[in-house]
Amino acid sequence: MQNNFAYKLLEKIKKVTKSNNPRLHEPYLDNLEIKELKKCIKSNFVSTAGPQVKKFEKKIAKLTGSKFAIATNSGTSALHLALKATEIDNTSEVLIPSLNFVASANAIRYCNAVPHFIDSSKEDLAADPAKLSKYLKKNTKIRDGKCINKKTKKVIKALILVHIFGLSGNVLKIKNICRLHKIELIEDAAEAVGSYYKDKHLGTYGKLGILSFNGNKIITTGAGGALITNNERLAKKIYKLSQISKISHKWRLEYDDIGYNYRMASLNASLGISQLSKLKLLLKYKKKLFLKYTKAFKKFKEFKILNQSKNCKSNYWLITIILKENSFLKRDRLIQFLNDNGVQVRPCWKPLHRLKHFSKCPRMDLSNTEILEKKIINIPSSSIYGKN
Secondary structure (H helix, E strand, O other): OOOHHHHHHHHHHEEEEHOOOOOOOOOOOHHHHEEEEEEHHHHHHOOOOHHHHHHHHHHHHHHHHOEEEEOOOOHHHHHHHHHHHHHOOOEEEEEEEEEHHHHHHHHHHOOOOOOEOOEOOOOOOOEOOHHHHHHHHHHHEEEEOOEOOOOOOEEEEEEEEEHHHHHHOOOOHHHHHHHOOOOEEEOOOOOOOOOOEOEEEEOOOOOOOEEEOOOOOOOOEEOOEEHHHHHHHHHHHHHHHHHEOOOOOOOOOOOOOOOEEOOOOOHHHHHHHHOOOHHHHHHHHHHHHHHHHHHHHOOOOOOEOOOOOOEEEEEOOEEEEEEEOHHHHHHHHHHHHHHHOOOOOOOOOOOOOHHHHHHOOOEEOOOHHHHHOEEEEEOOOOOOHHHH
């Protein structure tokens, strides 16, 4: 790593953020959150009962254009419920990108199903539609209306389309591939609250989509997620599963199946209500920050800044640079240097197929993933840096 390049990048990031110690991504909180939390505490409804959760769910449904939204205690919980509602079980495989947060693969294993790893596009980091289509044509067959893996004989029942860093790939191409191969599309839009593809909010192209409101997301409930859908039958099923499969009754405590204690608490929903009222402003700050970085990085030849693809309107959750050189050593040296000098940056996740507990799972050729991992660096992206 040339010292000159590293020092120049350090100076540019500090100049753009107007901070000597810029963080990767921090929440934007003020008196509005305190006001909503006080209101919730005074109501005495601080757990999963009370009006705040329902109010938050209605606002999420309105934002995304979905008929139904079910608030959960995490994005991972929402994804687990989506898989359960899709009847993923030990006979199933679920396609997911290997370039991905581990929670996606974990949720599949919660259902005793098998993650089946697919490659990502170098342009937008989403599932690569051309490679996926070719792979499925060669390695699967349709039998009795189901997609069968020729090698394992298991049913490939679903594909989790992950919208990484608030960006989007070609959702319609992926959706069409799923339709042709009888595969259910589930959207993991955990990082994409406020992101759109062709004027539709991400998470609304499949029957089911999930969102995350973790502390590092563009808006936060502290911890939390949501599942969105237009399917009333699935919404009712998921809502019941999230309440430990409780039979609805005013005072009886009866349950008719295995369920999960996954409902969002009112305290978290209160945070979300106040955060949602700021979303337009935060999206404005995030875009402004991206444009400031783009201008500041114009003369750098060592990397490119990852931009939204055609038809995508991104929330710019984590602003990302892609190094030109394909080297773990140079990437790690740069990351070490920036962190040592007060600028918090991080690499992308270690690809899931290289984690010990997923190493024997089926996979396609993952050459794009292997290259991208060595090049990706997330840089300070807090919305406050766009306000300055």
